[in-house]
Amino acid sequence: MGTWIVLRRELSQYFTSLFAYVIAFAILLLTGILFNRELTVSMTVRPANPALVPSVLSFMLIFFAPLLTMRLFAEEKREGTLELLLTAPVQESGIVFGKFLGAWSYYTIVLLLTFTYQFILASITPTDIGHAFSAYIGIWLYGGAMLAIGIFFSALTENQIVASFLSMITLLILWLGDQAGLLIANIEVARFVRNLSLQGNFSTSFAAGLVRGEDIAFFAGVIIVMLYVTIHVVESNRWR
Amino acid sequence: MIEAEGLTKRYGKLVAVDHVSFSVQPGEIVGLLGPNGAGKTTTMRMLTGFMPPSEGTARVVGHDIIEDSMAARRAIGYMPERIPIYPDMTVRGYIAFWARLRGIRRPAGHVEAVLKRVDLYDRRDTLIRQLSKGMRQRLGLAQALVHEPEVVILDEPTIGIDPQQVIEVRESVRELGRKHAVLFSTHILTEAEQVCDRVLIINKGHIVAEGDPGELRQQLEPGTQLYVVIGGASADQAAALLSAIPGVISVEVQGEGFNVSTQAGTDIRGAVFAQVSAAGYSLLEIRAVASTLEDIFLNLVSRDSQAEGV
Structure with missing residues (x-):
């Protein structure tokens, strides 16, 4: 019950905030430009990549996801509303789930808007819709994991800038983990590190049209672990 | 309505609240009076379920604040010292949100009633960031009352607002005493005198005196x-x-x-x-x-130490 009430508030907060519209606009503008470039390339060089937009997003979201989540707990702490939330008859988990699902829903809506590119592509040239779907499922989960990491950092501080900076750094490191093979000589270690990186569970599977259980489990696992830790961080406010 | 038994809060070695026991009856306005750092806010935070006590417990409308925390929280309306706001929400949206969280499924009627009660109904569609300090104070009161709690806890409700608004807030607190059991904190002696049926004077985490405000003043004034x-x-x-x-x-x-x-x-x-x-x-x-509260405390503390033979 608490989850649903918090989710509703967060979602309406996104739709009444100029900042959230600016983020959505930036995502659509950037992916739109890159999609148009891809269309031009597809006329001469090679067929268009159906996973183009999700692949581009996997990098872009490092910078955009923290902007969507930095507010979630940092602002509540600064404005003092967290104290009131923690005296309301709801569990901490309800508050954390509500906020996470609110951010994820907003992200899902923006993601669905980019799906129009697939319709445009399909109307111009025969395209592998299955491949596109797989990449979209991947980036949807990938985004969820990024938002869960962002929520964790937002709960750590009452400074939104610090929260978004820390999540961007973390996401960048997790993204670079994909290239562990370039840095680590021992192939087993490199493979292990890569399997722990966000990008490593996306670039060669979902983005290539491959939906694998282990990748789904990985992203779901990241989300669950991060939310679990966040619940305890929020709870710790009671002890200060 | 509130029965506190040996409430204690320790931060490491520091004891912020030390075995505080008191009760608040239905329809009673009890003032928690003390200088800054006396333990007023900590006591209230334990009662509202924000922080668990290190020792002792309390019952709110018969619900134990530790064993039956959710039921106790539902019975309480709480206004913290700094009014918590969501600047980008409308007055109505904000009050409805808190009403829903506290278990009211269709809050529209409650919201309308409470906004009329605190005289913010005309501002129901205004964004909270545009409200003046005094209006925010009334908004804070409205969120504490919207679910019609049996117990209302107000932390320094008159701090930082202008004198005219202070009078309004004091009047509304007195008004509250008719329907609710009210616990409110202040560091202003005359305020406690004007508003409360009973005063608890708290200093360094201890309740040092308790009673009818007029009597207390006469006893304690030097x-x-x-x-x-x-x-x-x-x-x-x-x-x-x-x-x-x-x-x-x-x-x-x-x-x-x-x-x-x-x-x-x-x-x-x-x-x-x-x-x-x-x-x-x-x-x-x-x-x-x-005489200021400081004078009275000096008097009280010196009498205490005389009594202990220090």
Whole structure:
């Protein structure tokens, strides 16, 4: 019950905030430009990549996801509303789930808007819709994991800038983990590190049209672990 | 409605609240009076379920705040010292959100009623960031009342607002006493006197005195202070004249007049007037100076240490 009430508030907060519209606009503008470039390339060089937009997003979201989540707990702490939330008859988990699902829903809506590119592509040239779907499922989960990491950092501080900076750094490191093979000589270690990186569970599977259980489990696992830790961080406010 | 038993909060070695026990009856307004850092906010935070006590417990409308926390929380309306706001929400949206969280499924009617009650109904569609400080204070009160709690806990509700609004808030607190059990904190003695049925004086985590506010004041006040300005006399002449009046303990120069301390229970105003006019001077100003809470605490603390033989 608490989850649903918090989710509703967060979602309406996104739709009444100029900042959230600016983020959505930036995502659509950037992916739109890159999609148009891809269309031009597809006329001469090679067929268009159906996973183009999700692949581009996997990098872009490092910078955009923290902007969507930095507010979630940092602002509540600064404005003092967290104290009131923690005296309301709801569990901490309800508050954390509500906020996470609110951010994820907003992200899902923006993601669905980019799906129009697939319709445009399909109307111009025969395209592998299955491949596109797989990449979209991947980036949807990938985004969820990024938002869960962002929520964790937002709960750590009452400074939104610090929260978004820390999540961007973390996401960048997790993204670079994909290239562990370039840095680590021992192939087993490199493979292990890569399997722990966000990008490593996306670039060669979902983005290539491959939906694998282990990748789904990985992203779901990241989300669950991060939310679990966040619940305890929020709870710790009671002890200060 | 509230029964606190040995509530204690420790932060490491520091004991913020030390075995505090008290109760608040239905329809009663109880003031928690104390200087800053006395443990007022910590006590309230334990009662509202924000932080668990290190020791002891309390029951709110019969629900234990530890064992049955959710039921206790539902029965409480809480207004923290700093009004918590969501700047980008409308007044109505904000109140409806808190109503839903506290278990009201269709809050529209409740929201309308409470906004009329705190006189914010005309502002129901205004964004909270645009509200003045006084309106935010009333908004804070509205969120505490929207679910019609049996117990209302207000932390320093008159801090940081202008005098006219202070009067309004005090009136609304008194009004609350009719329907709810009210616990509210303040560091202003006269406020406690005006508003409360009963006062708990808290210092350094202990309840040091309890009772009817008027009685407490009489018991604890170290005598009365007057501020007197005399015209036509030199400072020395005037001081000598005032010191000679029976019942005067001390005379201190303050600005262009004098602070005159007198023994408790004596009224020297008539004597001051008679003496001044007999000496051919003019009495330009005479008024009572209310003793501050600090004075009372000094008195209380010194009496405590005398009693302990320190």
